[in-house]
Amino acid sequence: MPKPIHRVSAVIRTLTDLPGDIRLIELADRDDWDLPPFTAGAHIDLHLPSGRIRQYSLVGDPAVSNRYVIAVARDEAGRGGSREVHDGLAVGDEVMLSLPRNHFPMADEGRVVMVAGGIGLTPFLSMLPALLAEGRDFALHVCNGSVARHGLADLLDGVPPDRLHLHFSDAGTRLDLAELVATLGPDDHLYVCGPERMLDAAQAAGEGLGDRLHMERFGAAILAGQTAYEVELARSGEVIRVGAAQTMLEALREAGVEVPSSCEAGVCLDCKTRYLSGTPVHRDLIMPQGERGEFLTPCVSGCASERIVLDLPLP
């Protein structure tokens, strides 16, 4: 049976710098063939020349089949991926991408109420063309620290003004999530993407919404409080260092160790891996308690001991 293809190569067609230290990157096939299709809210993994792998939402129209566009905010305090995107990529460079995945899909029915914090606007940028094309009812709340750093403003040009609500902390128009939730109708779905504190506030305010509350979390929050440690691969004896600013999965990948993964947010268990000794910090959301003494999820799990021994590499 042929091996499934999980990656595609693409060429950087354009790089555009926007206010707020945001870089817009347009990717295409070298010969302009169609790229694998994606749905509104999807993201890709971008494989950087250093070996880093970072997830970015696709911000273009899902109906456009020969381009992917991503928007990357430079984060000086981050793990280095955004700095590499800003400083290390040029037009014409070839990069590897994962196939698009979607962990933030729109529900098929109901009004779509979106709340975006900062660069958390990106997944909504692929939802907007789909919503407009379908003629669905929606509202978009865009929250930003300052008017001047609202770098993605131009990408909202086609949004009817009565559906777009801008909230700027420096203009005193900060969004009150609890107030917004109180105005939602019984069929409205709330979608939130932004910094961790915004998601925490949405979780608290939207507790009663059940499966009508949808949130996309970014990976950096996973690493809060993590220090460096070592992973030993029991089957080969190899020892891999996991930096404080890395997930276990990233370190394994950088070392060329294949581990299946999908959500990379601790919600699918595709990366579930047996460990033989050491003390994992379980951060997944769904593994049964009874399995935690034997398995961990390297996409989100940390380590409380100096070394953890994994039953890897896979045969």
Ligand code: FES
């Ligand atoms: S990839 Fe989904 S839980 Fe790790």
